[in-house]
Each structure stands twice: as C-alpha cells, then as structure tokens.
Amino acid sequence: MRHKFSHDSDYQLARRATILAFLGLLSFATLAMALAQLTAPPRSAPTQPVSTTRAKLLSADGRILASGTLQKRRYPQGALAAQVVGFVGAAGGLEGLERLYNAQLERGEPLTLTLDTRVQAAVEAILADAVARTDAQYASAAVMETRTGKLTALASVPGFDANAWRQVPPDRWRNRAALDEYEPGSVIKALTVAALLNEGRTTPDATYDTPMWRRFAGATINDIVAHPGQLKTRQILRYSSNVGMTRLVENVPPQLLHRYFTAYGFGQPVKVGLPAGDGLLRDPEAWEPLSQATISFGQGMTVTTLQLAAAFNVMANSGRYVSPRLVLGAPTETRTVLTGATAASMREMLHFVIDEGIQTRAELPGYHVGGKTGTAQVVVDGRYSGEVFSSTFAGFFPADQPRFTVAVMVRGAKREFQGSQLAAPIFRDVMSSLLSLYAVGPQAEPPPKRHTVP
Missing domain, CATH: 3.90.1310.10 (Penicillin-binding protein 2a (Domain 2))
Known part of the structure; x- marks a missing residue:
C-alpha cells in the first residue's frame, strides 16, 4: 500500500507539472501575440473612404x-x-x-x-513691373465693370505659385486688394466734392479764396502744387488743394459727410465672398473741424483698394453704388448715392482734372478718362513717415459713358512715389490693356461737355 501511494503521488505531481508547463506556454504565446499586434504595422483595415470629389x-x-x-x-x-x-x-x-x-x-x-484671366494677367504684370521699377513693397489693383460690378481683375503683387504655396512666406498669400487698409490721400477729394455738390453746398464753378497755406482749426494747412489765389471747385480738384478743401467743408455738419462716406461703402467690408477689410471711418460725433478737414482730403480714415474702386464707381455708374462681384451668380446690392446730374458733373470735372493736369500720364491719345490721384504718408511706429508713402489712383473710362472703373495702390515706392508719377501711369497701362482686349476704338467726338449742377 505504501508503494502504491508513492507511485500515485509521483504521477499526480508529474501531471500537475505538465499542466503548469502548458499553461505557461499558453500565457507566453498569448503575450507574444499581443506584443506582435502592438508592434506590427497597421493593417489596411476598412476605413471611411476618402472623398475624391472636389469641383473645379x-x-x-x-x-x-x-x-x-x-x-x-x-x-x-x-x-x-x-x-x-x-x-x-x-x-x-x-x-x-x-x-x-x-x-x-x-x-x-x-x-x-468673374475674373478674366487676360485682364488679370495684364494687371499683375503691370503692377509687378511698377514694384520692381520703384523698389516698392507691394501693390494692388481692382478692375470693375461699371454697370454690373463684376471684377475682371483683383490683383496683389508680389504673388506666389499656388502649386508651391509652402515655399513662400505667408504674407505672399495675403489678398491685399481686399484686405489691406491705408490712408488714401487726395483721391478722396473727389468723393467729398461729389457729396457737397449733391447737397447743393457748392457748384463746379463756385470760387474760393485759396492761399498756398491757411491756419485752420489750430493747424496750418499747406498746398504743394502752385496755384492761383482763387480757385473754382473744379480747380480745387485739378490742383488738389488742401486749403480749398478746408473752404468747402467749413461749417458742413459732420453727419452729412459721414452719411455719404458710409453710402460709398467706407467703414464696412465689401461683401465679395472673401475676407475683406472694413477700413476706418470714425463716428461723426468724434469729428472736430480739423479732423473733418483732413478726412475730406483722405487723412484720418482708411480704405481698401476694393472699397476705393466701388466708391469711385458710384460716379461712373450714374450715382448708383453696385457691390463688387467676384463669383458669377452672386447677388448684387445696389443703392442710389448721388443724382444722375451730380454723377455726370463729377465725371466731367474728373476728366478736366486729367486733361488739365496729368493727361499724358493717365490717358492715351483719343481716349477720355476721369480720375484722381492721391499720395499719403504711411504711419510707421506711430508717426507719419517722411520716406514711406501710399500712391493711389482711382478713375474710370470712357469718361462720358464709363465701362470700367479702376483703383490702384502702391506702397513704399523708393522712387516716383507721387500718385501722379506712379499710380496714374499704372491706370493708363491697365486702360490700354482693356482697350486692346475688348477692342474699344478711340473716341472721335470731343471731350464731354461741361455740366453744371444748379
């Protein structure tokens, strides 16, 4: 009995050892499989299908x-x-x-x-040439069809190749024509005069005392271009007289000018389907006589190139604001800002500004245009710089029945930075391209007759 018990005990011990060994091997295998799953490359397991659809x-x-x-x-x-x-x-x-x-x-x-690649390419090339020639920082332009608001070009240079966008600094991606806000300078004088003309507060041939400098609201206002001591309203635009503008806006309620500037589209982003700057247009309660005067000639406010084109288009489009469009089929907003008679008078006066002042710089022989230049100092480190300027031009053509409205801005040109030297010739070259692309023949008739608003 003792021998049998010993045999059975040995058997049980062996059996248990076998089971434990098996369980150990099983645990090791399970652990090995788990480790293999963690370290193995992911399987091509079924996932949500990646969309292959994207429209042109x-x-x-x-x-x-x-x-x-x-x-x-x-x-x-x-x-x-x-x-x-x-x-x-x-x-x-x-x-x-x-x-x-x-x-x-x-x-x-x-x-x-709405972009026409032929126009877009021409405008970008003209801007790029101007930036290179004057060693400017950058430039932008907007070209609108006057009646429809369609943007045939919206250009910012320098640009970048969209196929290699990672290879350029992010500021190259910036749509400066719609986003960048700047003080426009004297180009705004035309819109101020249009508002006052529309309100019967001046006429094209009303005459004002205009010395080369004037003390006004505690400051000295200076003119740059030499001119007679008395100027008509049309001549205030032609000579771009700051002193003349102080005469025009003296005693005008700030709310009046603010209402027109808002109707022109300033102080609010252009609804064009892209991010757009709204510019600076302070509430009229903050306007003092001096600030109103400086705003009247384009200082103390900011605009974008797109806003400037849309505002000038009011005068080109018989007094109606039409919102710029970039996508075909997008809705168009319109509103009446000026009477047809005021708009016609402004087109005539702005043609006079070109013909009597910078004709060869802004228009081609046989074609009549209307427009206004601007040159504004840029604020750098909180102060107006004596070296950095924004050069602007806004205008339309043909002057009597406009088809296109164009606004141009060049910032930081180191040479030829005056609007008449730089921005106006850009407008002329853009106009030349449009005339060629759309086969617009020269005007046989004389320049448009002068209109007088009662």
Whole structure:
C-alpha cells in the first residue's frame, strides 16, 4: 500500500507539472501575440473612404483655375490670381475661395469667377513691373465693370505659385486688394466734392479764396502744387488743394459727410465672398473741424483698394453704388448715392482734372478718362513717415459713358512715389490693356461737355 501511494503521488505531481508547463506556454504565446499586434504595422483595415470629389474653379473666360481631388489639387494658371483662388491642405481649403467655398467644392459644385484671366494677367504684370521699377513693397489693383460690378481683375503683387504655396512666406498669400487698409490721400477729394455738390453746398464753378497755406482749426494747412489765389471747385480738384478743401467743408455738419462716406461703402467690408477689410471711418460725433478737414482730403480714415474702386464707381455708374462681384451668380446690392446730374458733373470735372493736369500720364491719345490721384504718408511706429508713402489712383473710362472703373495702390515706392508719377501711369497701362482686349476704338467726338449742377 505504501508503494502504491508513492507511485500515485509521483504521477499526480508529474501531471500537475505538465499542466503548469502548458499553461505557461499558453500565457507566453498569448503575450507574444499581443506584443506582435502592438508592434506590427497597421493593417489596411476598412476605413471611411476618402472623398475624391472636389469641383473645379473656373474663370469667366473659361480657364481652369483649380482642378483635381483634394489630394491631387492642381492650379494650372500657377501664380495667376493665387491670392483670390487660394489653396488646399490635407483637410480642405486653407486660403482664398478654396477655403470660403470649401463645402460647395466638396459637394462637386464648380465655381465660376468673374475674373478674366487676360485682364488679370495684364494687371499683375503691370503692377509687378511698377514694384520692381520703384523698389516698392507691394501693390494692388481692382478692375470693375461699371454697370454690373463684376471684377475682371483683383490683383496683389508680389504673388506666389499656388502649386508651391509652402515655399513662400505667408504674407505672399495675403489678398491685399481686399484686405489691406491705408490712408488714401487726395483721391478722396473727389468723393467729398461729389457729396457737397449733391447737397447743393457748392457748384463746379463756385470760387474760393485759396492761399498756398491757411491756419485752420489750430493747424496750418499747406498746398504743394502752385496755384492761383482763387480757385473754382473744379480747380480745387485739378490742383488738389488742401486749403480749398478746408473752404468747402467749413461749417458742413459732420453727419452729412459721414452719411455719404458710409453710402460709398467706407467703414464696412465689401461683401465679395472673401475676407475683406472694413477700413476706418470714425463716428461723426468724434469729428472736430480739423479732423473733418483732413478726412475730406483722405487723412484720418482708411480704405481698401476694393472699397476705393466701388466708391469711385458710384460716379461712373450714374450715382448708383453696385457691390463688387467676384463669383458669377452672386447677388448684387445696389443703392442710389448721388443724382444722375451730380454723377455726370463729377465725371466731367474728373476728366478736366486729367486733361488739365496729368493727361499724358493717365490717358492715351483719343481716349477720355476721369480720375484722381492721391499720395499719403504711411504711419510707421506711430508717426507719419517722411520716406514711406501710399500712391493711389482711382478713375474710370470712357469718361462720358464709363465701362470700367479702376483703383490702384502702391506702397513704399523708393522712387516716383507721387500718385501722379506712379499710380496714374499704372491706370493708363491697365486702360490700354482693356482697350486692346475688348477692342474699344478711340473716341472721335470731343471731350464731354461741361455740366453744371444748379
């Protein structure tokens, strides 16, 4: 019995050892499998399918501006209108219309712009040449169809190739024509005069005492261009007289000018389907006589190039504001700002400004244009700089029945920085391109007759 018990005990011990060994091996195998799953590369397990749909962006003249899926998005026109078109990242649109219309494009709905690539290319080339020639920091321009508000060009230079957007600093992505705010300078004088003309507070041939300098509201106001001691309203524009502007706005209620400037679209972003600056237009309660005078000639307020084009378009478009459009089919907002008679009188006076002042710089022989220049010091480190300027021009053509309105701004030119030296010739060259592209013949008739608003 003792021998049998010993045999059975040995058997049980062996059996237990075998089971424990098996369990140990099983645990080791389980641990090894778990470790293998953690360290193995991920399987191509079923996931949510990546969308391969993204619609094209097209120009008004039928060119493809963007095409392909999100992962293989391409921009066939390269740098053309890159700040407007924008670009995409791994998750969707990052800049420009690619970002603002991301949902529509992902649904496969194409977007057609009002831009004409021929006009856009011409404007960008003209701006780039001016920036290089004058060693300027940057430039922008907007070209509008007068009646429809369609933007045939919205340009900012220097630009970038949308196919290689990662290779340039982010400030190159900036749509400066719509976003950058600056003091416009004397170009605003035309819009001030239009408001006063519309209110019957002056006439084109009303005469004012205009010395070369004047003490006004505790400050000395100076003129730069030599002129007679008395000027008519039209001559105040022609000589760009700051002193003359103080005469015009003296005793005018601030609310009146503020109402017109708001109606021109200042102090609010242009609803164009892209991020846009609103500019600075202080409440009229904050206007004092001196600030009202400086605002009347474009200091103490800021605008964007797009706002400036839309405001000047009021005079070109028989007194009606029409909101700029960048996407075909987008709604258009309109409102009456000036009477037709006031707008016609302003077109005549602004043609006079060009013909009597900077004709060869702003227009071509056989064509009549209207417009106004501006040159403004730029605030640097809290003070007006004596070296950095914004050069502007806004105008329209033909002067009597405008088809296009154009605004131009160049910042920081180191040479030829006056608006008449730099911005006006850019306008002339843009006009030349438009005349050629749209086959507009020279005007056989004489310049438009002068209008007088009662």
